[in-house]
Amino acid sequence: MRSAEFDREVVLRAAMNAFMEKGYNKTSMQDLKLATGLHPGSIYCAFENKKGLLLASLEQYNLDRSEELKSIFNGQSDALSGLRAYLDSIVSECVSGDPTQSCLSQKAINEIAQTDEQAQAVLSQQCVMWQGFMKEVFSQASQQGVITGPRSPQQRAQSLIVGIYGLRTFSQAQKDPDVISGIANQLLIDVCR
Amino acid sequence: MRSAEFDREVVLRAAMNAFMEKGYNKTSMQDLKLATGLHPGSIYCAFENKKGLLLASLEQYNLDRSEELKSIFNGQSDALSGLRAYLDSIVSECVSGDPTQSCLSQKAINEIAQTDEQAQAVLSQQCVMWQGFMKEVFSQASQQGVITGPRSPQQRAQSLIVGIYGLRTFSQAQKDPDVISGIANQLLIDVCR
């Protein structure tokens, strides 16, 4: 017997970055070989093929971002402060212009969900999980009395997610940090109303 | 001398559809040859290369969608009814699941704006034009007294555009028509508040 030499998480994060820089279709196996340091044979042995590597990267990406999400909210005194901190982090991501800070899930939704059923299923489920987390945040915010109004946590979560997706696309076309930040602030106001 | 045989608009609309179905990078020259009915040489003679064909398609797409946009608002009695009709058309687009009804500009923003400066410039300008049009709509709505409140037409236009971008991405992951429609209704309320 023999165990694999490479660290799966390290390899997947390297692949993630490669996919984020060029998108799935423009990222060649050559790019992935250079990014991960793995030879083609090893990639195929471990992940079956290029799409398998993407799907594995997507899972790892979701794990990493979920952790980050939780830690942002845990670092704040109440749910509303958490939302503010979270939107600040999204604005930073949008404004940085750094491809490796962009959202791999959103990139994949736009690039391949339409043509690949398997990716569509994974991405759809990730989106539902994100919704579930945000719904819980809005529930807590209501209980804490920091937000009021008739909208359900579910509705608020959906509007927030739509706003974040939109902000990320918009910021590719309009790079002015003040504009991005302004829209994000208004989004928070609307979603908490 | 000799004039071109093909109808430029027809060819560009065929290319648009091909790009919308598979995305820019997955659409091969073979696909474009079949879609347009043009031989490789003719495509290269008329549009320089594959990217040139995309850029030309993007311009034509923007012309077509701008016309559609104007006609939706012209068909309504006031600006608020226009906004309602417009968002209805966006919801239809999202819910249809038909790739040829999706937004080529948004697909291109997500797929290639990050890596291609020329495409980025074209798409950025198109986004600014769209903003300008929507800003004018919100100005009219205020003048007509159908919406009130302190937000500027510019701010409203930006929030609406972000909401539409977001809705289109969200609808790739969550296909329930009632959910999409509900989010769109709330978006209209927030943007007119």
Add this chain to the structure above:
DNA sequence: AGCTATCTTGAATAAACATTCAAAATAAAG
């Protein structure tokens, strides 16, 4: 230490790719 199952290596493969080009066709001008 020796065995064996598994991983690593990287060259080889075949298909798909964007692009070119010279020959044939043809529309407009004279």
Add this chain to the structure above:
DNA sequence: CTTTATTTTGAATGTTTATTCAAGATAGCT
């Protein structure tokens, strides 16, 4: 009708692509 400038044609080009595979290396078990 002839000329001329331009387009159309489609096979050829050379590159890049994802994927395979047999040979070599090595970790863990006995």
